[in-house]
Amino acid sequence: MEYIFIIIGAIFVNNIVLAQFLGICPYMGVSAKVSTSVGMSGAVMFVMTLATIVTYLIYNFILIPLDITFLQTISYILVIASLVQMVEIILKKVSPALYQALGIFLPLMTTNCAILGVAILAVQNEYHLLQGVVFAISHAIGFGLAIILFAGIREQLDLVDVPKGMRGAPAALVVAGIMALAFMGFAGLV
Amino acid sequence: MDKIKILKRGIIKDNPVFVLLLGLCPVLGVTTSAFNGFGMGMATTFVLFMSNFVVSIIKNFIPSKVRIPSFIVVIASFVTITELVMEAFLPDLFDALGLFIPLIVVNCLVLGRSEAFASKNDTFSAVTDGLAMGIGFTLALTALGAFREILGSYSLFGYSFIEGDGMLVFVLAPGAFIGLGYLTAIFLKIIGER
Numbered sequence: 001m002e003y004i005f006i007i008i009g010a011i012f013v014n015n016i017v018l019a020q021f022l023g024i025c026p027y028m029g030v031s032a033k034v035s036t037s038v039g040m041s042g043a044v045m046f047v048m049t050l051a052t053i054v055t056y057l058i059y060n061f062i063l064i065p066l067d068i069t070f071l072q073t074i075s076y077i078l079v080i081a082s083l084v085q086m087v088e089i090i091l092k093k094v095s096p097a098l099y100q101a102l103g104i105f106l107p108l109m110t111t112n113c114a115i116l117g118v119a120i121l122a123v124q125n126e127y128h129l130l131q132g133v134v135f136a137i138s139h140a141i142g143f144g145l146a147i148i149l150f151a152g153i154r155e156q157l158d159l160v161d162v163p164k165g166m167r168g169a170p171a172a173l174v175v176a177g178i179m180a181l182a183f184m185g186f187a188g189l190v
Numbered sequence: 191m192d193k194i195k196i197l198k199r200g201i202i203k204d205n206p207v208f209v210l211l212l213g214l215c216p217v218l219g220v221t222t223s224a225f226n227g228f229g230m231g232m233a234t235t236f237v238l239f240m241s242n243f244v245v246s247i248i249k250n251f252i253p254s255k256v257r258i259p260s261f262i263v264v265i266a267s268f269v270t271i272t273e274l275v276m277e278a279f280l281p282d283l284f285d286a287l288g289l290f291i292p293l294i295v296v297n298c299l300v301l302g303r304s305e306a307f308a309s310k311n312d313t314f315s316a317v318t319d320g321l322a323m324g325i326g327f328t329l330a331l332t333a334l335g336a337f338r339e340i341l342g343s344y345s346l347f348g349y350s351f352i353e354g355d356g357m358l359v360f361v362l363a364p365g366a367f368i369g370l371g372y373l374t375a376i377f378l379k380i381i382g383e384r
Contacts, residue, residue, distance in 0.1 A: 019363050021219035025298050028211060070274065073292040074266040081259050110258070113215045113296040117289060124289075169211055170375035177367030184364065 003134050005190050010138035012186040016114055017146040018179055023114030027147055028172065037151040041144030045137065047087060047109045048118055051080050052136035055119040056129055076119055081110045114143060150179060193318050200322025206299045207330035207370075208377040213299035216290045217331055218366040224347050227335025228328060229283045230290065233272050235324025237294050238303060241265045242320030245308040261304040262295065269294045299327065330373075337369050 014020055017027050023044070030040045055076050063069045088106050091099040099106075109115060118139050122132040153175055162171050206212045216234070221227040244264050252260050273291050276284045284291065294300065303323055308316040339345055342360035344352040359365050 021215050021363070021366070022293075024214040024218060025212070028214065070270065073270050073273065073295055074263065077262055077266050077295050078259070081262055110262070111296045111298050111301055113293045116296050117293060120289060120292060165375045165379055166371075170371045170378075173367050173371030173374065177364045177369075177371060180367055181359070181364040184362065 006134050007138040009190045011142040013190050015142045015146055015183050016139045017143055018183045022117040023112055023143055026112055031147050031151040031154055034151045037147045041147055043106055044143050045140035048115050048140045049136045051083055051115050052119050052122050052132050054079055056132050059123050076116055080115055084109045196318045197322040201326040202381055205326045206323050208374050212302055213297040219290050220287050221331055221335040221338055222361050223339045224332055224335040226286050227331035230287055231328025231331040234294055234327055237268045238300055238324045239320040240268045241304055242308040242316040245304045246313045246316035249309045265300050266295050334369055334373055338365055
């Protein structure tokens with residue numbers, strides 16, 4: 001039951017992009033086409049889950065025993081940066097097809113604040129490892145849902161006659177605002 | 191390069207928020223009031239200024255293959271300093287900004303300026319650029335914060351000027367996106383891009 005609350009809360013009620021404003025850069029940057037946004041969500045799910053597991057272990061077995069939790073930010077970002085690099089090298093050897101599909105999105109993952117944000121939130125909420133993994137996967141699904149829907153709308157938006165001043169980024173931001181309004185309907189679900 | 195030109199570019203022509211669309215997470219996340227926006231802008235300006243300064247000094251000692259991780263460590267150190275100082279002296283602001291303080295590390299604007307400008311230019315140009323981008327960022331955050339505060343709670347910097355509760359939607363998430371959308375359109379019109 002507790003896991004269902006985490007899942008629904010993370011995907012709909014506290015949607016990572018539309019309610020918590022994390023991962024806006026990829027949300028605005030790679031949502032021009034549905035196909036690239038699907039690749040991005042796959043990469044996010046992969047790295048986010050791995051990063052949450054590794055940072056959980058670091059926090060509970062290194063930072064707390066040594067009483068150096070103030071190094072949280074520095075150690076997390078280093079771990080995420082090297083994790084991304086490692087995943088890139090392994091994928092290149094093991095599954096070149098997947099590596100090709102993820103392309104430029106993998107290195108961009110280091111500066112995706114959703115990854116670091118979820119890792120910090122999982123610690124703040126005092127989740128144990130399994131809860132943390134469920135939390136990360138459902139946040140990644142929420143990210144995927146938001147970015148794929150948004151990409152679908154933007155593909156249609158290209159065909160419409162938008163007023164000159166609102167073309168491009170301004171219109172996309174207003175569309176994102178209306179999506180956030182729709183997602184507010186889920187508030188109070190959990 | 192001409193210092194005045196660098197300043198002008200950071201604040202107007204390449205405004206990090208309205209033109210480059212960089213570092214949008216804190217822009218949308220903390221601007222529920224003008225003061226929160228200003229505080230976040232100042233914190234980011236400090237990190238930008240200091241990391242550009244250090245990166246421009248150490249750029250010749252760092253092998254180009256490990257430059258990104260090295261820049262991130264420099265940035266993360268200054269973010270941790272900001273975090274600790276703010277928690278000690280400005281606890282209210284620290285609580286209001288919350289998660290977005292540690293997340294300055296992954297603000298694409300900070301790493302972007304280290305990589306694109308500070309690692310290629312002399313120290314004085316680099317700090318000017320950090321300052322200019324920081325001012326541009328702070329102005330944008332304060333403007334969006336003021337916009338949302340005026341419409342959302344009928345007040346500015348905490349002083350209310352009309353009785354009433356305001357339009358709640360502008361304090362909530364959708365108002366952030368919609369407000370930024372319209373402010374971007376207005377800014378682009380004013381500087382003559384549209």
